[in-house]
Amino acid sequence: MPARVTPLGDSALLVAFEPAIDASLNARVLSLAERVRARRIPGVRDVVPAYASCAVHFDPLRTDRAELDAAIGDAMAASAAARVADPAASTVHIPVCYGGPFGPDLEAVATFARASEDEVVRLHVEREYRVFMIGFLPGFAYLGTVDERIAAPRRPTPRGLVRSGSVGLAGRQTGVYPVDAPGGWQIIGRTPLQLFDAASDDPARLSPGDAVRFVPIDPDEFARTARRRA
């Protein structure tokens, strides 16, 4: 599949594939990002992969554009063969306490799904998800793809404050708020795990390409895990 390389202003380039939420396309984007990063081209400040595109941010006064363009061309060619990694290789398990005060929108999602709350939880934990990209907030992972039956749209009015650890749904995407923030996703549960730590050099617990499974826990276990963390 061909990609377009276009300016994203004069200090960044965007390598964009035909937009789609697709694991093998995303694997190709991640491979491309890794290859550009590995060239360590002077002046390149950030390489940012997303679902189906990747930005390369650079300082135009310190970057040899011919070298950068060649590196992107090489990476595009080499990444064409990228494959989705064996999902068993790096599966992150995230414990989640569903419903009640932890998941104020579980009831609304159950209504949307015309199913019981238990059934919504079952459909949410049944699947293994892929981390497609990190964005929106520090450490916020976009996970897909959610079972169509529980793919409720965003709330009509966003909440002013979503607590850190909250697990949300937005259509066929699911994700965990790593920090307190305003947000419009349907909140169905909360994890006691800390998914973003600014004190670490590798601050986000989840990385693009990771596989994620949610594991239901009860409020007692939530409290125990949260205490261990504190």
Next chain:
Amino acid sequence: MTRVVVYRAGLLTTIQDEGRWGHQAAGVPVSGPMDGWSHRLANLLVGNGRDAPTLEVTATGPDLRFEGPAMIAIAGARFAGEIDDRRWTSPVVLEARAGSRLTFGARQHGLRAYIAAGGGFDAPLVLGSRATDVRSRLGGLAGRPLRDGDSLRVLGTAHASRSVPPDAGWMLSAEPCRLRIMRGPEPGRAAEEAYEALLSSVFTVSPRSDRMGYHLAGASVPIDAAPRISAPVATGVVQVPPAGAPVLLMSDRQTTGGYAAVAAVITADLPRAGQLGPGDHLAFDACEADAALLALIASERTLLALEGR
């Protein structure tokens, strides 16, 4: 090392350096000064490197007491003020002694000023930067703006000062402020028409605007309502949501966005954009990549020439 006591913090005063680069893939915004040119000018006037942390002042300045000697420079928005009962007008280089009181008064133009002190203002390094990102609560003083009663540290004392160049008030710009834009990555006819609409209207910076971005009012820019998959963005990108009110992404922007990226303000013009505030008017002119690079080289030359004096 000199301690600085914050008597009054001002409206929104934050510690900024050149930004938190290298962590956007983890969703961490870059942040950094809204007017990077004036941040650098203030730093070079006191002999600092470009990445030394400065205080970014917004609309109303702080009231500071220096408990030891420090060389200070103020650049960016044009303020008047006093140090030890002597009046100053920025851009300016000032020498503080133990007990000096630096106050800010009226602002003539621009919105954001930068206070540099020889050696730089100290703050813990968070993910490689001291820049304050208030929304993500990262950097600076525990990720928040200065508050009355805070105590800061200046990491040095004896720094050579340079004289203030006569053309340092360069950002005094016409009304409306004209910013050069390049066509953004969003493909298609609708984006092309939206780009043309950006070039033919005058916009007002709305009161909802902040360090993340400016919401632009005054003209509706047509774009289709097709949903878009989140993609990386950059500072200066002009996004057009389906409702048609463009958003100019600034220093604290998110790393990715889900709206059509129709245009991007060229890097050389971002410092002038950073001086805009609610109610200010702006208009866009078309620019090509070659001209954008030449403009950036020209503004870099001005700074290098000042550095070399």
